[in-house]
Amino acid sequence: MDKKALSERDICSKCISPAIVAAGWDLHTQLREEVSLTHGRIIVRGKKARRDEDTIARADYVLFFKPGLPLAVVEAKDNNHTMDAGMQQALRYAEMLDVPFAFSSNGDGFIWHDRTAQDGIVERILSLGEFPAPALLWQRYLAWKGITPEAVPVYTQDYYPGKDARYYQLNAVNRAVEAVTKGQSRILLVMATGTGKTFTAFQIIWRLWKARAAKRILFLADRNILVDQTKTNDFKPFAGAMTKIENRTVEKSYEIYLSLYQAVTGTDEAQNIYRQFSPDFFDLIVIDECHRGSAAEDSAWREILDYFSSAIHLGLTATPKETEEVSNITYFGEPVYTYSLRQGIDDGFLAPYKVIRVDLDKDLGWRPPVGTVDKLGQVVEDRIYNQSDMNRTLVLTQRDEAVAARITEFLRATDRMAKTIVFCEDIDHAARMRQALINANPDLASANPKYVMQITGDNAEGKLELDNFINPRKPYPVIATTSRLMTTGVDAKTCKLVVLDRTIKSMTEFKQIIGRGTRIDEEHDKLWFTILDFKQATALFADPAFDGDPVVVWDPAPDEPVLPPDEAPGDPLGGADGTGGSNGTPGGSVDGPGEPTGPGRTRYVLDHVPVRIAHEQVQYLGPDGKLITESLRDFTRIQLNKRYASLDGFLQAWNAAERKEAILAELEKQGVLFEELAEMAGKELDPFDLICHIAFDQPPLTRRERAERVKKRNVFGQYGDTARRVLQALLDKYADAGITNIEHIEVLKLAPLNEFGSPVEIITAFGGKANYQAALQDLERALYQ
Structure with a gap:
């Protein structure tokens, strides 16, 4: 056999696969070939998006001890390469899969990189007949992980079959189960919104429950929709063993309990129905969206956790960093696994975004004429009002009209049926914005009254439409105006436009709001989304904490009182089902009409103050996770100049190409979008003329x-x-x-x-x-x- 004449696939089938199988690896349950670990980053330019196939991570082989427990990666090259040519690639994939063993082969033998290095040799050369057996790698893996023989039955418990877990979900599940086997009682998982935290939680619970390491489990959330989605979707396999705690009644014959924390707590001792369970009733408590106050010493969640202190506490969050007053890490400890927003976008599992920042003239500073009287007859205080005052202490109704007009202009230029969420200051603002958007879209609003809906905590009809809004197969509602109801727990996969017209100072809240758009739905052409920002909230992108490594930011002194600003009395919407706020007070006021003004402050309403757009800026998410402020034309010029240093260089390459299509395809891979550029030019220009005109300032000719x-x-x-x-x-x-x-x-x-x-x-x-x-x-x- 002339190996030099064989392709890489032939080397795999004729040399590498037989060697692995001969070592004792089961072809059907332990060996998987051509495993795609990522989907490929989505590149957005103009109105177009495409996946960058060069960023797809695809391992030639992944070897498993059993399904869900990877052990090693093998990278193959054809025989014209050296034996170690695939090692760097194998090491990268091994790190992604959290495994200690990487192999590289060209069909002559293997290079084995062993991070366990039990004999002090990290890398060695093996013949084809010396590939290690599964039992050898498994024992080294257990020692590397520090898993004792007693813990193995729990750690090796099967996953629930069916939906394949992504690589980071496997890591999160395995790390959490590993922490349990090592006796860790407080566990934190950090996973960006849209990466499948609930599915991950289900697999953790399933494995621990089946292994009887946790016989009774309590799953806590703070949104009714979260609990209902969990019960009917990811947790459905628990079937008859599962119940939802509601109507303040307790049935102790189940093993899996789902509950709003507001449903089991209250200011009155009689409302604290969790005390009907014995303190040792639950073995595991999973706290979904645990950034919402469980780390605060006086929060309702901590009250529950302290009562069930003997249980394992597993926190799930997309936002490990809290305020200066509260840090989840102080309670749970360092995360056992983190999968960030940036990683999700780089891997192609989360949608990238474009930011349009809009500055309105009155937001930049406006002083009313002395003696101005508002529509309620109040004399407006003589001072300068700025962005933070708008819709809080000062309401300019024409500002609502200006915002609605810009939203409508964007939708007309893209897709008027694109699902849109408009985040407003409060319920009153959401109601006004609904009306402004209806008036800005009279044709569609007349055709279907549900084109624009107010979906807030006080609006029963609007809340009933929430399921239809998040259902990709339901065309209406299209635009939802809200305050806080939809900041978390709303799986709006087809949301293409997120409008920020509320003051956001909390990184936690900001990341949750952005998470409404990060899900991908390729079936419905949702690959990216736009953030239309009227409040400069996206300035928080500049904060290194936005997607950096989690750190402890709260170091409380003994007996220090804590009341996190974002969890002030009155949880948003009283848990979205009217059961009371996070401190047990019915309903709460955060999503209410008067909250932003505060005690003793006055809100002024003015109808006749004109408002216009003063400045607008478009930004794209760059490869390094930072926002890039540049036009499509500028971006194209940069990319073209990187490839062609001069006009002569381009002309030579163009004329030498047998098919121009090859050059154009290569440039499109680098993000040059000719269709968008031609649309911008407003003429039927050939790509040749677009290149000459944009990159080298030549006058263009139409085709x-x-x-x-x-x-x-x-x-x-x-x-x-x-x-x-x-x-x-x-x-x-x-x-x-x-x-x-x-x-x-x-x-x-x-x-x-x-x-x-x-x-x-x-x-x-x-x-x-x-x-x-x-x-x-x-x-x-x-x-x-």
């Missing part, structure tokens, strides 16, 4: 102008009558549809070219295929002369 110039030069005189007429028709096709369309032989089947005969007959008129291709080259040279 039709180029075609007419060629016709006037009579450059086809040497061809016969039929061939000449074919070339004239190809010129017309170029003018209509562009260069890539005439480079394919299939164009000869289309009218009017098919009038000259079949493709074979047309090519014969040129004297054969080679002569036809040469004539096409002459045509292209004439076009771009």
Whole structure:
């Protein structure tokens, strides 16, 4: 067998796979080939998005002890490479999968990188017959992880079969179960919104429950919709063993309990129905969205956790960093695993975003004339009002109209049926914004009254439409105005526009709001989303804490009282089901109409103050996770200049290419979007002219102008009558549809070219295929002369 002549796939099938199987690895349960670990980052430019296939991480082999417990990665290369050529790639994938073993092979043998290094040798050369057996790697893996023989039955408990877990979900589940086997009683998992925290929690609970390491489990959340979604979706396999605590009644015959924390606590001792359970009743308590106050010593969640102190406490959050007053890490300890927003976007599991920051003139500072009286007859305080005052101490109704007009303008330019969430200061503001948006969209609002809906805690009809809003198959409602109801726990996969018109100072709240748009739904063409920011909230992107490593920011002194600002009395919407706020008070006021003004402060309402857009800025998420402020034109110029240092360099490459399509495809991979650029130019420009004009400041010609110039030069005189007429028709096709369309032989089947005969007959008129291709080259040279 001449290995040098074999492809990489042949090397795998003829050399590597047989060697692994011969070592005792089961072909069906332990060996998986061509495993895609990531989906590929989504690149957004203009209105278009595409996946960057070069960023897809795909391992040639992943070896498992059993499904869900990976042990090793093997990277293959063809035999023209050295044996260690795939090692760096294998090490990267091994790190992603949290495994200590990486192998590289070219079919002659293996290079084995062993992070356990029990004999002091990290890397060694193996023959094909020396590949290690599963039992050897498993024992080294257990020692590396520090898992004792007594803990193995729990750690190796099967996953629930069916939906495949992504690599980071496997890591999170395995790390959490590992922590339990090591006796850790407080466990924190940090996973960005949209990465499947509930599915991850289900698999953790399933494995611990099946292994009887946790016989009774309590799953706590602070939104009714969260609990209901969990029960009917991810937790459905628990079936008859599961119940939801509601109506303040307790049934102790179940093993899996789901509950709002507001449903089991209250200011009155009689409302604290969790005390009907014995303190040791639960073995495991899972706190979903645990950033919402469980770390605060006087929060309702801490009251429950302290009562069930003997249970394992597992916290799930997308936002490990809290305020200066509260840190989850102080309670739970360092996260056992973190998967960040940036990682999710880089891997292609989360949608990237574009930011449009809009500054309104009155937000930049406005002082009313002395003696101004508002619509309620109040004399407006004489001072300068700025952005933080708007819709809190000062309401300018024409400001609502300006915001609604900009939202409508954006939707008209993109998709008027795109799901949109508008975050407002409070319920009163959400109601006004609903009306402003209806008036800005009279045609669609008249066609269907649910085009714009107010979905807030006090609006029963609006809350009933929440399920329809988040259902991709339901077209209405399209636009939802809200305050805090939809900041968390709303799985709006098709949301394409997030509008920020509320003051956001908390990083926690900001990340939760942004999370409403980060989910991907390729079936419904949701690959990215836009943030329309009227409050400069996206300035928080500049904060290194936005997506950095979690750190402890709260170091309380003994007996220090704590009341986190974002958890002030009155939990948003009273848990969304009217059961009371986080401190047990019914309803709460955070999502109420008067909250922003505060005690002793006055709100002024003015109808006749004009408001206009003063400044607007568009930003894109760059590869490094930072926002880039540049136009599509500027971005394109930069990319083109990286590839072509001069106009002559580009012209040489363009004229030398047998098919222009190859050059265009390569540039599009780098983010150059010709369709968007042509739309921006407002002319039917050839990609050639777009490049020359944008990168090298050359005056452009339209495709039709180029075609007419060629016709006037009579450059086809040497061809016969039929061939000449074919070339004239190809010129017309170029003018209509562009260069890539005439480079394919299939164009000869289309009218009017098919009038000259079949493709074979047309090519014969040129004297054969080679002569036809040469004539096409002459045509292209004439076009771009």
